[in-house]
Amino acid sequence: MTDTIFDFNGSKSAGWSQPPPLTDDSISQIPESLRRNSLPEWPRASEPELVRHYTKLSQKNFGIDTGFYPLGSCTMKHNPRLNEKIVQNPGIDRIHPLQPEAQVQGLLAIYYEMQEMLAICSGMDTVTLQPVAGAQGEFTAIRCIQEFHRERGEGHRDKVIVPDSAHGTNPASASMCGYQIIEIPSAKDGRIDLDALRSAVGEDTAAMMITNPSTLGVFEPEIAEATEIVHSAGGQMYYDGANFNAILGKTDPGRMGFDAVHYNLHKTFSQPHGGGGPGSGPIGVKEHLSKFLPTPLVGRKELPSDESGTVGDGFWYHWVSPEQSIGKVQQWNGNAGAVVRAWAFYRRYGRDLERMSEHAVLNANYLRHRIMNPNPELNIHAMPIEGCPADVVKHEFTLSMSPLKELTGVSGKDVAKRLLDFGYMAPTLYFPQIVPECLMFEPTETESKEVLDKFAEDFHAILAEDPEVVLTAPHTTPVGRVDEVWAARNLILRYPKDEHSS
Amino acid sequence: MDQLPNLGREQEMLDIMGVSSMEDLFEDIPAAIRSEGPLPLPPPQSEEEILRDAEKLLGANVNLDSRPSFISAGLARNFVPSMVPMIATRGEFLTSYTPYQPEVSQGMLQAMWEFQTMISELVGLPISNVSMYDASTSAAEAITCAVRVKSKKVEMPNTVYVSELVPPHRMSVIENYTQGVGIEIRKIPHNEDGFLDLEAASGAAGSCAIYVEQPNAFGILDEGLLRLRDTVGEKTAIIVGVDVTSLGLVEPPGNWGADIVVGEGQPFGIGPTAGGPIYGIFACKKDFLRLMPGRIVGQSIDTAGKTAYTLTLSTREQHIRRHRATSNICSNETLIALMGAMHMALLGPVGLETLSTRILSSTRMAIDELSSLEGLEFAFPKSPVFREFAVKVPGKSSEALSHIFELGVIGGFDISQWWPEKESWILIGCDERTSESDISSLKKSLSSWVEASS
Numbered sequence: 001m002t003d004t005i006f007d008f009n010g011s012k013s014a015g016w017s018q019p020p021p022l023t024d025d026s027i028s029q030i031p032e033s034l035r036r037n038s039l040p041e042w043p044r045a046s047e048p049e050l051v052r053h054y055t056k057l058s059q060k061n062f063g064i065d066t067g068f069y070p071l072g073s074c075t076m077k078h079n080p081r082l083n084e085k086i087v088q089n090p091g092i093d094r095i096h097p098l099q100p101e102a103q104v105q106g107l108l109a110i111y112y113e114m115q116e117m118l119a120i121c122s123g124m125d126t127v128t129l130q131p132v133a134g135a136q137g138e139f140t141a142i143r144c145i146q147e148f149h150r151e152r153g154e155g156h157r158d159k160v161i162v163p164d165s166a167h168g169t170n171p172a173s174a175s176m177c178g179y180q181i182i183e184i185p186s187a188k189d190g191r192i193d194l195d196a197l198r199s200a201v202g203e204d205t206a207a208m209m210i211t212n213p214s215t216l217g218v219f220e221p222e223i224a225e226a227t228e229i230v231h232s233a234g235g236q237m238y239y240d241g242a243n244f245n246a247i248l249g250k251t252d253p254g255r256m257g258f259d260a261v262h263y264n265l266h267k268t269f270s271q272p273h274g275g276g277g278p279g280s281g282p283i284g285v286k287e288h289l290s291k292f293l294p295t296p297l298v299g300r301k302e303l304p305s306d307e308s309g310t311v312g313d314g315f316w317y318h319w320v321s322p323e324q325s326i327g328k329v330q331q332w333n334g335n336a337g338a339v340v341r342a343w344a345f346y347r348r349y350g351r352d353l354e355r356m357s358e359h360a361v362l363n364a365n366y367l368r369h370r371i372m373n374p375n376p377e378l379n380i381h382a383m384p385i386e387g388c389p390a391d392v393v394k395h396e397f398t399l400s401m402s403p404l405k406e407l408t409g410v411s412g413k414d415v416a417k418r419l420l421d422f423g424y425m426a427p428t429l430y431f432p433q434i435v436p437e438c439l440m441f442e443p444t445e446t447e448s449k450e451v452l453d454k455f456a457e458d459f460h461a462i463l464a465e466d467p468e469v470v471l472t473a474p475h476t477t478p479v480g481r482v483d484e485v486w487a488a489r490n491l492i493l494r495y496p497k498d499e500h501s502s
Numbered sequence: 503m504d505q506l507p508n509l510g511r512e513q514e515m516l517d518i519m520g521v522s523s524m525e526d527l528f529e530d531i532p533a534a535i536r537s538e539g540p541l542p543l544p545p546p547q548s549e550e551e552i553l554r555d556a557e558k559l560l561g562a563n564v565n566l567d568s569r570p571s572f573i574s575a576g577l578a579r580n581f582v583p584s585m586v587p588m589i590a591t592r593g594e595f596l597t598s599y600t601p602y603q604p605e606v607s608q609g610m611l612q613a614m615w616e617f618q619t620m621i622s623e624l625v626g627l628p629i630s631n632v633s634m635y636d637a638s639t640s641a642a643e644a645i646t647c648a649v650r651v652k653s654k655k656v657e658m659p660n661t662v663y664v665s666e667l668v669p670p671h672r673m674s675v676i677e678n679y680t681q682g683v684g685i686e687i688r689k690i691p692h693n694e695d696g697f698l699d700l701e702a703a704s705g706a707a708g709s710c711a712i713y714v715e716q717p718n719a720f721g722i723l724d725e726g727l728l729r730l731r732d733t734v735g736e737k738t739a740i741i742v743g744v745d746v747t748s749l750g751l752v753e754p755p756g757n758w759g760a761d762i763v764v765g766e767g768q769p770f771g772i773g774p775t776a777g778g779p780i781y782g783i784f785a786c787k788k789d790f791l792r793l794m795p796g797r798i799v800g801q802s803i804d805t806a807g808k809t810a811y812t813l814t815l816s817t818r819e820q821h822i823r824r825h826r827a828t829s830n831i832c833s834n835e836t837l838i839a840l841m842g843a844m845h846m847a848l849l850g851p852v853g854l855e856t857l858s859t860r861i862l863s864s865t866r867m868a869i870d871e872l873s874s875l876e877g878l879e880f881a882f883p884k885s886p887v888f889r890e891f892a893v894k895v896p897g898k899s900s901e902a903l904s905h906i907f908e909l910g911v912i913g914g915f916d917i918s919q920w921w922p923e924k925e926s927w928i929l930i931g932c933d934e935r936t937s938e939s940d941i942s943s944l945k946k947s948l949s950s951w952v953e954a955s956s
Contacts, residue, residue, distance in 0.1 A: 033728055058589075078570045167825045174825070276837075333777050337775045340556075420606050429602070446507065479608055482605060
């Protein structure tokens with residue numbers, strides 16, 4: 001185990017060197033009772049030690065750069081390095097969100113272009129880039145829907161419908177707005193059950209939240225009927241854009257009848273996931289919801305001629321406040337750095353964004369085919385069952401490992417852990433919960449055929465090998481299987497204070 | 503299109519699957535909702551072309567390093583050590599996601615456990631999560647967390663008191679996060695010196711929580727807050743928003759009774775970045791642990807008894823608890839928190855004290871220099887401040903700032919954008935990079951405005 005950063009014994013570094021303060025006696029400005037008595041017990045280490053510490057830690061961390069990362073629902077595609085280079089530009093890194101419009105015309109122009117592009121791709125009328133994660137986008141859109149109902153004197157609508165296959169963030173976000181959640185069961189094939197939906201809607205329905213393709217990776221062919229049912233009851237339709245990578249350019253939530261949608265720039269538009277974040281979760285809405293969006297949006301007006309400080313395209317970009325805005329959901333203007341990265345990514349495809357989705361879908365169907373058609377000479381204990389029987393899937397698919405578990409005791413989790421030994425990140429485990437022993441695979445468009453072939457081959461090898469080896473996996477990772485119960489029982493959530501030596 | 507390894511190999515893959523065309527892969531989308539024709543967007547660009555456009559657009563922005571700059575208002579024009587972006591953006595960190603598989607995520611997990619420790623030490627509380635989106639969502643979720651913990655134990659359930667000097671954009675986030683779940687927010691006034699009105703604050707006794715900021719929106723360090731615990735009693739949660747860089751000199755709120763400490767982590771780790779990605783810190787006492795938002799890393803052991811790290815207490819979170827979760831947060835700001843951890847580790851305790859002293863000193867020098875300027879009035883001349891202070895100029899602050907900008911200085915923030923009645927107020931922010939010559943440029947340009955408007 002790597003020593004923790006607090007274990008560099010003997011190092012008495014006074015810290016990374018800084019210029020001296022401008023004056024000597026500033027501490028006298030702080031009332032004595034307010035002065036800190038003892039400094040925090042932070043590490044005392046030099047730069048060489050820290051570079052090595054963090055490099056060692058990075059070597060024990062798996063990213064897309066390390067290997068295939070088929071984590072379903074998370075769209076772990078390659079992160080182009082151009083985007084990282086661009087955000088080092090002082091024109092974004094050294095910008096304050098409260099600078100006047102005249103000082104940030106370039107940033108506003110990028111915001112405007114992204115608002116327009118996302119509106120076009122989703123069939124929505126107005127887009128805000130402020131929400132900083134998909135879950136925050138959901139929350140923001142439900143807040144707008146809440147104000148929409150209140151304005152119409154229908155504030156009594158207090159229920160939000162979600163399918164049982166929905167991402168957990170959907171019910172959590174609606175609940176934070178004060179809504180009661182009605183969870184409707186999926187049909188036997190995992191698709192939306194229109195009868196269940198019909199009996200769930202009513203005068204108390206505020207909205208339905210759904211993703212399409214569903215979390216099973218299949219397109220909901222009856223989506224237009226579903227939106228009709230909800231709209232007839234007076235509810236609004238919310239599109240969870242987590243799975244947008246599957247349909248870009250092929251269809252859009254506007255055509256499906258949705259009123260609001262969020263996009264995950266960290267999924268579809270390749271903002272790096274960074275070990276858990278940052279994300280970016282802009283939302284788009286139809287005209288009737290536009291006036292409730294968070295403030296500000298970016299607008300533009302034509303200029304007679306190029307003036308200094310403009311970007312030279314004949315427009316002046318400016319902030320606009322929607323007339324009945326819900327206010328702010330993030331203190332500033334969203335994750336601008338993520339927006340700029342996503343802008344650079346979108347520019348790479350332009351009108352051909354459709355090719356991206358085609359290849360995401362091609363790769364998912366190809367991998368599914370490879371996995372479900374093993375070499376018959378292999379001695380596989382038990383093949384998985386498809387989470388949803390369908391001729392084609394979209395960008396991801398689910399498999400139930402139940403047959404293997406029944407026969408050998410090897411669970412979906414065991415298979416996931418064994419995959420780590422082969423140099424892969426595990427697929428999403430045990431989600432959606434409606435598929436028993438579920439593994440969810442999303443290869444993304446940035447994996448080659450050879451990677452997919454090899455993965456299927458290794459997956460089959462696991463299904464055929466001695467169950468004992470799988471049950472005790474992983475074997476080659478920096479640590480063995482980690483005891484999560486031990487962690488929850490002992491709750492060691494920081495370096496122990498009393499053992500500190502420096 | 504250089505991002506697609508299988509471009510040109512589609513048919514080969516389709517043949518293996520027994521599918522005749524790419525179009526067949528989308529046959530499940532009903533014709534009635536299919537898009538017609540290509541997206542009305544410009545043609546694809548190469549890396550070179552995109553970079554050229556990016557440099558042109560971003561070059562049109564006025565960056566804070568290009569001239570003396572005094573705008574802060576909750577974000578810092580900081581100096582980030584070179585190591586931080588270089589090492590934090592190693593691909594293994596940058597391109598990973600939430601460490602659901604701890605066996606291959608020990609690096610980020612350990613780094614976040616160390617981050618939790620450093621935040622805990624910084625603010626004087628035992629528990630920290632691995633980040634919220636920003637200071638405003640940290641504050642908002644601290645309030646909803648405190649209500650969950652306290653509502654059944656206090657006389658005023660669902661009631662929270664908040665300082666009236668919480669800036670409106672932060673307040674707006676708090677309102678959005680609290681309005682639906684029936685939390686009533688009551689404002690506490692400040693007195694003429696900018697200090698919290700402790701008599702009014704005593705009304706918060708029996709409520710779920712009180713939220714104050716130290717320093718407050720005008721940079722004021724309020725000694726009276728040391729008496730806040732006595733003022734509100736034992737049952738009401740005290741939530742404090744901090745400037746993290748002040749804590750090398752200023753007593754951490756955990757030492758004077760705070761139950762939850764929140765704040766903007768950005769000064770450690772990343773530039774102001776036009777407002778994001780940045781990260782919020784969230785630290786608390788043990789009583790709040792099981793109802794707090796966000797991811798938490800715990801130490802554990804592997805099957806061989808070896809020390810290992812893993813996400814813990816996940817049953818609070820949305821992917822398990824769904825609508826009963828303590829928060830909807832999923833993606834957070836881990837990578838930026840990692841940058842923060844590296845920055846804090848490089849500083850060390852002594853470096854932190856130096857950094858705080860530098861910020862305090864430049865603030866002091868700016869005040870001293872400007873105090874000789876006739877026509878300029880300090881809004882709170884007697885109150886101790888850190889990083890920021892408010893001045894009143896002749897005329898309108900927006901016009902003054904435009905004038906100053908013409909003279910090559912970003913002079914501060916126009917407070918009337920937050921509080922319209924303060925139409926002549928400017929919030930001047932200093933930092934570790936403020937130089938004597940910056941201050942002299944600010945003085946000259948302000949002096950020019952005073953003359954021009956007299």
